[in-house]
Amino acid sequence: MAKMGLDRQTLLVSAAELADESGLDSLTLAALAQKLNVRSPSLYNHVNGLPDLRAALTVYCLHLLVDTTRDAVIGKSGDEAILSLCEAYLRFAESRPGLYEAFYKVNMQQHEDLDTAKQELLNLFLRIMEPYRLGEKETLHAIRGLRSLLHGFATLEQHGGFQMDLHLDESVQYVLRTFLKGMHLNKSGA
């Protein structure tokens, strides 16, 4: 057989597409091999089995997410930056549902690349929170809150957790603005 010129990155991209199309659970090495016109054992030249592939997808997802959100806050600051980041985050989760699954459905041990990517995401949030001049602890609390909100919205939406015919964007806007109002209050020491 001719060499197909596969590499790890190609595998990742294709795997993410498969996941987006039919869910992360449907991402099997068999399916991926078929998509790439290769026999499944060949994939082991580039990936250390299915667990490794899924772990790599998690890292890949995080990188894309950081890129997307970082891009969304360029030239913005304060509430505007936060709202823009949140919007970008949720749009990303919507547009890459299968990949986003890898963000939270994969059980990973420690993984250097993952820690790095996580740190980058945290740094982005830290910078966005700077203008608020909360203390260090309070800043971290607020970031946790924002991240939880975003992740919660993203996953509950994907799983049909929100039944009512109430527009999701409205909910996000309402919740974020409410939280920000509270945060401003904290700042002035109410």
Next chain:
Amino acid sequence: MAKMGLDRQTLLVSAAELADESGLDSLTLAALAQKLNVRSPSLYNHVNGLPDLRAALTVYCLHLLVDTTRDAVIGKSGDEAILSLCEAYLRFAESRPGLYEAFYKVNMQQHEDLDTAKQELLNLFLRIMEPYRLGEKETLHAIRGLRSLLHGFATLEQHGGFQMDLHLDESVQYVLRTFLKGMHLNKSGA
């Protein structure tokens, strides 16, 4: 072979235990059968395959969650009730990690029991929000926010999303109180 006296409920309870012990992914029919001293095909007398078992776990989880949180708000109202409910929710997710996974990791089609259970959870939130006298839409927005926060906190915690050595409870308290402050502001029309 003697009849083992298995029934669907026994399967569910054991399956949830298995999931809590080693993660929802490790819940296989083979493992469950072994735990129950039965051959795996026997399980099909009570459950319609692995997807059905997982779906049933989702419903089971939701029921337990509703019971737990409902219990937590008895005799309380206003912010106190909300804080108590949230605390109970997060404690539940922590104490039943595998079962809680079924809450969000299972892709279900429509399922009557599930819709009922979801409605019960929503009703609980609706009643807890009554004293705030927000409008109907705003109430629903706020509930979505609370649910997202809780789910986000629960899952990010389980996946090691929070690295910093900052106590989680503090973050939850901070975020909830901040959100509630903002909500009170909304009420008075700021």
Next chain:
DNA sequence: GTTATAATACTAATATGATTAGTTTAATCG
């Protein structure tokens, strides 16, 4: 250019798990 090396894809084989079909046995009901 030719040869050595390493990487990549292959086939073959094994193991685990889900699932189905068909059988046996124990409990229940008349």
Next chain:
DNA sequence: CGATTAAACTAATCATATTAGTATTATAAC
């Protein structure tokens, strides 16, 4: 007691992951 039903079983099939070992292609050394 006999008939029926439910629940367990064994045997078999299928899909997938994974490993071992082989062949072939590209790359690098000379």
